Amino acid sequence: MSAEEDYAVSATVEELSRGIREFARKLAALLNVRIEKILDAIDLARLAEILDIRIVNGEIIGLRVKIPSETRRGVFYYTIVGIYGSKCTCEASMIRRRICKHIIATLIIWNILNLFRTGRQLDLSKLRWLTESEHGETTPSSGELREDSRELQEVS
Numbered sequence: 001m002s003a004e005e006d007y008a009v010s011a012t013v014e015e016l017s018r019g020i021r022e023f024a025r026k027l028a029a030l031l032n033v034r035i036e037k038i039l040d041a042i043d044l045a046r047l048a049e050i051l052d053i054r055i056v057n058g059e060i061i062g063l064r065v066k067i068p069s070e071t072r073r074g075v076f077y078y079t080i081v082g083i084y085g086s087k088c089t090c091e092a093s094m095i096r097r098r099i100c101k102h103i104i105a106t107l108i109i110w111n112i113l114n115l116f117r118t119g120r121q122l123d124l125s126k127l128r129w130l131t132e133s134e135h136g137e138t139t140p141s142s143g144e145l146r147e148d149s150r151e152l153q154e155v156s
């Protein structure tokens with residue numbers, strides 16, 4: 001693959017925005033969180049700095065980003081998301097082992113990069129760790145959904 005192909009944009013603006021919306025809905029359903037939580041993560045994704053993109057055989061297999069804390073000035077979280085797992089330096093991820101909003105933001109960036117490069121969305125079924133983290137939990141009631149949304153917030 002040539003360098004030019006690497007940077008070619010394969011999706012139209014309409015395809016991109018539709019792809020981002022569809023992905024947000026899929027992610028909300030898969031993680032059992034409200035769509036607003038995913039939309040918040042899209043805002044967060046705008047602030048992210050991409051540090052590294054891993055590409056194997058033309059496919060993105062993971063990326064590493066730096067995301068500023070929304071509540072603490074000068075604090076940054078480092079987030080790695082890949083086909084085999086995810087990791088973030090924030091409290092929600094490190095201590096409570098939650099899929100935090102930084103991981104969600106990084107997935108959104110990954111999906112946008114995929115749409116740009118190939119016109120295709122990131123295939124969430126390849127990321128088995130996303131659903132494995134749900135297996136230990138009971139069927140969420142509305143109360144637990146509120147709990148989840150709070151846990152996606154940062155601990156101050």
Ligand SMILES: [Zn+2]
Binds near residue numbers: 092093
């Ligand atoms: Zn995090």
